[in-house]
Amino acid sequence: MKLKTTALLVGSVFAATANASSFFLTVDQDYNGDLDATTGSISELGYSGTLSTSFYADPMLSVGSQVIDTNIASEMLAAGFINGTTSSDGLTTFKYPTISPELNIDALNYQSPFGDHEGFQSNPGWGLTYQFKLIGSVIAGGVEYTDGWIDVFYNKIPPMDNDLANAFQTQVARINVTGSDLNVANLNVFGEFSFDFDGNGTDDAVGDTFVQNFFTDVDSGQSYYNAWSNGAPINFVLDTNVNPPVPTLGSLALTSLGGVMRQTTQDGSATMSVPEPGSLILIGAGLLGLGVSSSRKRKA
Numbered sequence: 001m002k003l004k005t006t007a008l009l010v011g012s013v014f015a016a017t018a019n020a021s022s023f024f025l026t027v028d029q030d031y032n033g034d035l036d037a038t039t040g041s042i043s044e045l046g047y048s049g050t051l052s053t054s055f056y057a058d059p060m061l062s063v064g065s066q067v068i069d070t071n072i073a074s075e076m077l078a079a080g081f082i083n084g085t086t087s088s089d090g091l092t093t094f095k096y097p098t099i100s101p102e103l104n105i106d107a108l109n110y111q112s113p114f115g116d117h118e119g120f121q122s123n124p125g126w127g128l129t130y131q132f133k134l135i136g137s138v139i140a141g142g143v144e145y146t147d148g149w150i151d152v153f154y155n156k157i158p159p160m161d162n163d164l165a166n167a168f169q170t171q172v173a174r175i176n177v178t179g180s181d182l183n184v185a186n187l188n189v190f191g192e193f194s195f196d197f198d199g200n201g202t203d204d205a206v207g208d209t210f211v212q213n214f215f216t217d218v219d220s221g222q223s224y225y226n227a228w229s230n231g232a233p234i235n236f237v238l239d240t241n242v243n244p245p246v247p248t249l250g251s252l253a254l255t256s257l258g259g260v261m262r263q264t265t266q267d268g269s270a271t272m273s274v275p276e277p278g279s280l281i282l283i284g285a286g287l288l289g290l291g292v293s294s295s296r297k298r299k300a
Helices: 002-013 073-078 224-229 277-299
Strands: 023-025 042-056 066-070 107-110 125-139 142-157 170-183 186-194 215-217 235-241 260-273
Touching: 023 042, 042 125, 066 073, 066 142, 125 170, 142 186, 186 224, 215 224
Parallel strands: none
Antiparallel strands: 023 215, 042 066, 042 107, 042 260, 066 125, 125 142, 142 170, 170 186, 186 235, 235 260
């Protein structure tokens, strides 16, 4: 009963906190000599040139059939990827992501033009990469995603280079996909931050202060990890451009499993929203109250 009550409390407190929040990142050293290791206030993360492969279980793309989008080599292989094959129109030669720019987060979009990058994409400095697996189904006019994940990694430069040998050094977040919305060629993917990186129900950032403090909300001053640990949802929106939203027949190639696949590059941005400071106080008080109530019941 306590878990159910807590879930209801969290849901009611945070139901109206959907607006994007600014945040800053804390990297592993002071790269620019300003006596701190934090960036300026960031409104969103940007990416361009991401190599994405879509796998359609039904070669007829019938409504309701499964779709998987991914840039993870092992997931591509499991979905029937054939490296080096060409699309029906001969314009695309399918390949695995081979260089880090094909999966980089390559822009920190600041609230002012004088944002502190703290060595972002500098040498020496640091960078961000991401891997994803989106699971959904074909709908009229496109695809709807209802499951999957996006993993975000912090990487030092050097040793990160253009091949992928050092492109996934330290995982700093997982976003669990909860849904999507397609509007013409623009796709919004929704999810929630998590520090359970392998999806087995455990906290994979426990004891790692660098990962715990990497993302921090500007307004509340609270790290994403602390908010997540306290049951506060950190909502995520990936705004990506997919053109065309439904592949043409010429852009497809057969997979080894009897389905079809297409490969495109994508660009877009990611925003996050966290509960307002007052809401965090409410949830803390609410959880404390539940704990006190439970304690009194045990004593009785």
